Amino acid sequence: MSSTRETWKSNLGFVLAAAGSAIGLGAIWRLPYTMGQNGGGAFILLFLLLNFVVGVPLFMAELVLGRSGQRGTVSCFRRFAATGSMWVAGGWLAAAAALLILGWYCVVAGWGIHYTLMALVDAFAGKSADQVAQLFHAFRASGLLNVLFQSLFLLLTALIVSRGLAAGIERYSRVMTLGLFAMLLCLVLYGAMLPGFAQAVRYIFVPNWSAITPATVLEALGLALFTLSLGYGPIITYGSYMKPSQNIPQTSLIIGVANFAVSLLIAMAIFPLIFSFGFAPTAGEGLVFQILPFVFEQLPMAMLLCVLFFALLIFTSLTSAISFLEVLVTNCMDLLNWSRQRSVWVGCAAAFVVGLPTALAPSGNLFGLWPDIYGKSFLETSNVVINWLTAFAALITSLFVGWHLPNHIRHEGFCSGSHWGKLYVAWLWCVRVVVPFAVSMILSWHCGLFEPFLRAF
């Protein structure tokens, strides 16, 4: 089985696929805002530090686990753990997180398709900011339209994943991630010509040390993990297709840097637009689907800009969504011995069902009482659950790779194909001690154990 497993055709293809998986919707609508709000340059430095002490080592650990395991997330753990051991929970948690996130990704990315369509038919022309915002609400209220675009996006994802690794995931991820870089550069260049650019640069880069509190540190820590797609399983899964000759430490560092650079570029693409029209910085769907379409409409080459931006959004989500679907697909193929086709369609059906409450939320047809009861929408609730799942999965993965994986397998996994063997010991102790400590900090923070302490600040 492991001898006939597919492998990446080129190292570049793998790097682009992994980077595409890590750069997701969060990188577009949350990261730039979080940077700006939490002290700009100071936060960036903190984020960089934590990225390289916590994020990248764990990224390497997931790749090592995947390449040594040569299977899906569950079977990777199962292969190196005693039968019936609780370590396997790490694989299941990751798979569950992948399913939950794929569920809402398809809905939100479906909105991206819808907005591309609107841009193409010039539906925003001559509308005021309020009217553009209204259009979003009108669209959300229609359950049928939401489900239509959700299904469309799922179909796209399924088509790519069903073609297999080299001909599907690698090929399309490569094209789309490169396309994403190109579009992003265009948007940044465009943004540099706008009057709000100076203000945006100040907002993003000027360090404000007083904004750094323990809460900010934990925020940066969480981002360092979650902006690298850690804990969902894509990295383990993508790692399982790696050749022994590929250089894990080097690739991980490259991806860590690329991911960070893209976040900065996205911030520099979005904030000049926002500041030029006097909007306050925000995050989330409001930014992407209500403010930006209006802003584009005011600028020269409105339609091109708008289409470019939403194509970027679709590409970003598609490269992430295929990696989430692939997590489910490899698990189904390993555990149930299904064919790839069958696993893809079952995975998509599951994601469709999980996404339905989000797609139908404002129409009130499904779980109309959800926000009243939980105080959050279904999407936000599932994000909370995903955060918990991934935090536990990351914790289990780091402990598993750091302490439980047999020494020679771990060493071989890290050093194979690499001349960076002297980093091994440093990496090992990061994975053994620093990462678990950092993740437990995040978990205790979620639990509210730091509340009295934080209140003192």
Next chain:
Amino acid sequence: MQAETREQWQSQIGFLLSCVGSIVGLGTLWRLPYIMGQNGGGAFICLFLLFNLLVGIPLFAAELVLGRAGRRGSIGIFARLSAPNSAWVCLGWLNAAGALLVFSWYSVVAGWGFHYLLMALTDALHGKSAAQVGELFDLFRGSGQLNLLFQVMFLITVAVLVLPGIASGIERYSRFMSLGLFAVLLGLVGYSCTLKGFSQAVHYALYPNFAALSAHGALKALGLSLFSLSLGFGMTLTYGSYMKPTEDIPKVSLAIGAANLLVTVLIALMIFPMIFTFGFEPQDGEGLIFKTLPFVFGQLPASLLLSLLFFMLLLFTALTSAVAMLEALVANLMDLRGWSRGRCVLCGCLAGWVIGLPTAVVDLFPTWSYIYGRDFFATIDLLTDWMLVVAALATAIFVGWKLDATVRHEGFVAGSRLTWLYQPWLFFIRFVVPCCVVVILLQYLGLLWFV
């Protein structure tokens, strides 16, 4: 021939923990501590212990003996151990029906456990007043879709646990969850010790107040010795049917009775300090678990962790019991229809889902409460109580008087060094248990009344 290849428990500790898990259910969590406190605390415990020894544990041992001798599901057991075409098979059906009914409402109520786990995770209860927390529960109860969602989630979980079979499914997961239950329980009791309501709670739950113990309370202790051991729902019969001949039934029964009592006392020591610290009156039922306690957790430090732990405990409790109920159904289906385990699990869950629907969706039968004077949920609860008492009486008579004497003797003493217990046990099963259960039955029928 099937009997020869029947699955078995892998280890004695796994079997013990599965049994304890199956009998420690939602009732243990929300009813037992309350009744204990209301009826004289320590005095009630003494009486409960006595009735446990006289009635509950002998009957528990009797069910294990029947199961091990029958080596089938509840229906098959009575079919095999009684004369052909005898009416005793009805007792097996009664057990199966009881299991199905209890399973159905469990799936709904334990599903609420998932709901509260989610509420805890999203911190939805933090900083809410007691009235608001209560309203949230009522709001949730009114939403049929949400109730169905969590019911289905719970059913899927149970199905996943039962699917791999006895040793690699039920035993393995029950063992893990029962140990988890003990650990979480001890942790929460430790936390409760630090609260200022602790001494009042100890006084309420443990101080022997014989003045508060009425004849009515004594009857309750008698009834509880049956209910708290989940006798008459086929769970113990089914679990017994997977026992090895080398296992010691009398010892196991005593250990399980003791563990049950211990857990009850621990639960009381966990819940009441929290209740008293915030000046609530002791109460029982869903209101305690789903309204009062969530509010209390929201007021304490580390509220998210506390409520997470508590609702995990609730889920573990419910899951280990629901697994036994589903297995009681599955074992019967496998015997009767010869289906594969997977198919039986699916059918059992579907049946539980359908019967649970009226509990989950309150407006399915809008006039039910008006007509029956209680909602569907309470009706099922009452109905299963009846079934349990009748089944307990019939089981005692069957084992005591009808069962072949060599089978009974062999079944009781096989693997045991406590052979001297056989005669006393037989005496209890023949005379004491039937008499006591008849007293309960008379009380149920309203013929026995204490003022």
